[in-house]
Amino acid sequence: MLYRTPHAASAAAVLLLGSLGLASCGSYSSNATVTHTAALNTSGGRDTARSGVQAAILVADTTNGIALPGGPTPASIARRVFGMIHRGRAALATGTSTGACSNGVKSSAVTNSDGSRTTTTDYYYEATCATLEVEETISLVTPATPGNTDGSGTITSYDHSGGVRVVEKLILNTGTSQGEETLTMTGTAASTATGTTTSALGATCTGTPPSATVTCSVAHWGTSTGSASTGTVTGEAIGTGATAGTSGGNANATLAISFYAGTALGVAQATGSTTWTVTGATAFNSGTGSFGYTTTGPSGSGTLTLKDVLYTYTETATLSATGLSLTIVENPNGIVTVDTPIATATIDVAGTGVLSYADGTTESIAAGLIGY
Numbered sequence: 373m374l375y376r377t378p379h380a381a382s383a384a385a386v387l388l389l390g391s392l393g394l395a396s397c398g399s400y401s402s403n404a405t406v407t408h409t410a411a412l413n414t415s416g417g418r419d420t421a422r423s424g425v426q427a428a429i430l431v432a433d434t435t436n437g438i439a440l441p442g443g444p445t446p447a448s449i450a451r452r453v454f455g456m457i458h459r460g461r462a463a464l465a466t467g468t469s470t471g472a473c474s475n476g477v478k479s480s481a482v483t484n485s486d487g488s489r490t491t492t493t494d495y496y497y498e499a500t501c502a503t504l505e506v507e508e509t510i511s512l513v514t515p516a517t518p519g520n521t522d523g524s525g526t527i528t529s530y531d532h533s534g535g536v537r538v539v540e541k542l543i544l545n546t547g548t549s550q551g552e553e554t555l556t557m558t559g560t561a562a563s564t565a566t567g568t569t570t571s572a573l574g575a576t577c578t579g580t581p582p583s584a585t586v587t588c589s590v591a592h593w594g595t596s597t598g599s600a601s602t603g604t605v606t607g608e609a610i611g612t613g614a615t616a617g618t619s620g621g622n623a624n625a626t627l628a629i630s631f632y633a634g635t636a637l638g639v640a641q642a643t644g645s646t647t648w649t650v651t652g653a654t655a656f657n658s659g660t661g662s663f664g665y666t667t668t669g670p671s672g673s674g675t676l677t678l679k680d681v682l683y684t685y686t687e688t689a690t691l692s693a694t695g696l697s698l699t700i701v702e703n704p705n706g707i708v709t710v711d712t713p714i715a716t717a718t719i720d721v722a723g724t725g726v727l728s729y730a731d732g733t734t735e736s737i738a739a740g741l742i743g744y
Contacts, residue, residue, distance in 0.1 A: 411702060412714070412731045419633040420657055420683070421700070421715055422735065422742055423606040425727050427629045428676055428689060429740050430590045430610055431663060473501035487514035495722035497532060504530055506722045506739055520547045529724065529739035538744035539565045554578045554646065561741055570595040571741055574639040574648040588612045591648035593637035594743055607632035607650035623665040629678070630655035657682045685714060695720040
């Protein structure tokens with residue numbers, strides 16, 4: 373089953389930039405090497421890029437069974453929750469975050485007096501586990517009936533000095549009905565544990581054991597703190613269908629994404645439906661793509677490709693044991709005559725990284741979220 377695989381590494385990708393009404397060339401940073409890319413100066417181009425980055429992270433993390441083990445981004449918890457439930461309810465270890473250091477990761481679990489179980493996983497900047505980068509805590513309550521479990525989680529990302537970058541709070545529910553297993557997760561994020569919410573997420577994944585397929589619906593909104601579009605709210609609604617590799621074959625997934633921008637977005641799930649949507653605006657662009665996992669196991673690799681409907685931007689992101697790297701170009705479209713650089717990004721397995729635009733501006737990424 374797809375959800376039996378280890379949780380995914382954080383990934384980032386950029387796509388779908390551009391505008392029909394291109395502005396003149398320009399730069400947002402006088403201290404950086406600048407590529408004069410007109411599309412980045414349009415009102416929708418940068419929002420589409422940022423939204424594409426976040427969408428690719430969510431796609432990699434909710435496409436169960438084909439992403440790299442090792443990262444603590446919110447959607448990856450879906451696989452961990454499923455795994456914890458199906459391994460049984462005995463404690464995996466004693467204590468909290470006291471497990472042995474293994475290539476920059478410590479994990480331990482404890483069964484509480486009420487029967488709930490809390491698992492804490494720490495990710496460090498160094499392989500020797502010296503400087504904490506992300507702490508992920510998940511608590512699952514004793515299920516009222518077999519196959520149905522509620523839980524909650526917190527992900528806190530730190531900078532090298534120990535300062536908090538982002539705190540994500542999650543609510544989880546798994547259920548079984550007529551053999552079909554469903555996990556629903558909602559979450560919010562802020563720059564501190566008690567700060568104003570500046571990002572939110574809803575996700576539902578469904579599969580029927582022992583089938584090798586799973587479908588997921590995800591919606592997200594986030595507020596940019598980047599220098600070029602501070603305060604801009606972008607959102608994504610994503611649908612994926614994934615198939616695990618069988619009989620030696622490689623896993624793969626197809627995906628469809630809708631992109632949003634506005635001043636007050638939200639996420640919602642219609643009553644009786646597993647589909648998540650973005651509220652507060654109408655989608656201004658859409659895209660399709662695929663994610664193929666070329667090898668399996670902890671050192672496996674995968675490639676994500678995405679292309680939009682409205683513009684001529686494409687991206688390719690390559691997943692490896694250390695994280696994800698990507699390159700984004702604008703394809704010839706009558707205005708540009710050759711493939712033109714748009715952006716690059718690098719993300720480590722704990723979800724920390726940076727998105728660098730071709731005009732010299734950047735946006736930070738922490739715990740798999742853009743803008744922190």
